[in-house]
Amino acid sequence: MNKKLLILLGISLALNCGFIGYFAARPCRSIPPQRARFMPKPKHHGEFDFMKQAFKDNESRMRQAHRAIGEAFKTEDPDKIKTAFAAADEVRHQIDVQVQNAMIERFMKMSAKERQKFMRRFGDKGKPAKHRRDRREFMPPPPPPTDCEDE
16 A cells, blocks of 8 residues: 555544543543432531641641741751651641641530441441451251152
């Protein structure tokens, strides 16, 4: 075949693939970023929003502490590194205190049933998920009946 014809066929193939990909991906771009109405919400939606709030409240201090640690490592001064880590530790401690106070406040506002449910879920954290299948042992099939007589 002629080289020019092969080049034209290759360009045509590339353009066709591009157009097909563009039109095939078009429906995916129209999906809104918000959760669709038919999608179920998570089980514990908004239950731990106080953690997100604590991180938002201390975000600038966390960034400052991170920058201070980076600068301290550049200077290679052990005292500056220790003070930078101490400042970062103080920010983490502040976040922990804020989260704990919010958690206690929310726990005290719960009813007795809500507290039991929360404690059951809290106790299950870190445990492996339970399997849905029955945990029966598989037994071999029973032997065929012996009362059949061949005559």
